[in-house]
Amino acid sequence: MYEWIRAFHIIFLVTWFAGLFYLPRLYVYHAMPENHSSFELFKVMERRLFGIMTIGAVLTAVFGIWMIILSEGVILQMGWFHAKALLILFLIAYHYFCWKIMLNFRSGENQHSHKWYRYFNEIPGVLLILIVIFAAVKPF
Numbered sequence: 394m395y396e397w398i399r400a401f402h403i404i405f406l407v408t409w410f411a412g413l414f415y416l417p418r419l420y421v422y423h424a425m426p427e428n429h430s431s432f433e434l435f436k437v438m439e440r441r442l443f444g445i446m447t448i449g450a451v452l453t454a455v456f457g458i459w460m461i462i463l464s465e466g467v468i469l470q471m472g473w474f475h476a477k478a479l480l481i482l483f484l485i486a487y488h489y490f491c492w493k494i495m496l497n498f499r500s501g502e503n504q505h506s507h508k509w510y511r512y513f514n515e516i517p518g519v520l521l522i523l524i525v526i527f528a529a530v531k532p533f
């Protein structure tokens with residue numbers, strides 16, 4: 394049973410990260426004035442992608458919390474899990490920030506350059522590497 398829950402945890406975190414990687418990439422294109430003719434299309438793509446990645450985030454958390462419950466809280470006492478939990482908070486903040494940016498684009502009030510979004514786009518990759526190392530290697 395536990396292995397099945399972990400499998401679905403991983404399936405949904407892939408869904409979540411597909412969005413976390415591609416949504417800021419859309420923002421890069423959306424922030425280029427020369428792409429003006431595609432802005433309405435970008436808005437639709439962003440909205441749909443945000444919906445899918447939010448479902449991925451919620452289900453990742455549901456299956457993760459389910460494993461914690463099955464472990465009777467033992468996982469909560471482990472050092473690697475504390476480090477992972479801290480990074481997950483950053484990830485949720487990033488997700489929220491993506492939502493705010495999407496709303497700004499929708500109302501035509503983008504505040505950043507395409508270059509800024511290129512840097513912003515690097516953050517989930519760093520978090521992914523660290524979180525997977527903590528979860529899989531459990532270094533402490």
Ligand code: HEM
Nearest residue numbers: 402406453454457458460461468481520521524525528529
């Ligand atoms: C959203 C809240 C999350 C919770 C509550 C959570 C919780 C957990 C728990 C309890 C396990 C089982 C650990 C074990 O049995 O050893 C696990 C496994 C795992 N988690 Fe998460 N997790 C969350 C998010 C994430 C995210 C965002 C990632 C990736 C970036 C991630 C990557 C993994 C991986 C790769 C494993 C499998 C590790 C292994 O079995 O080797 N988790 N998670």
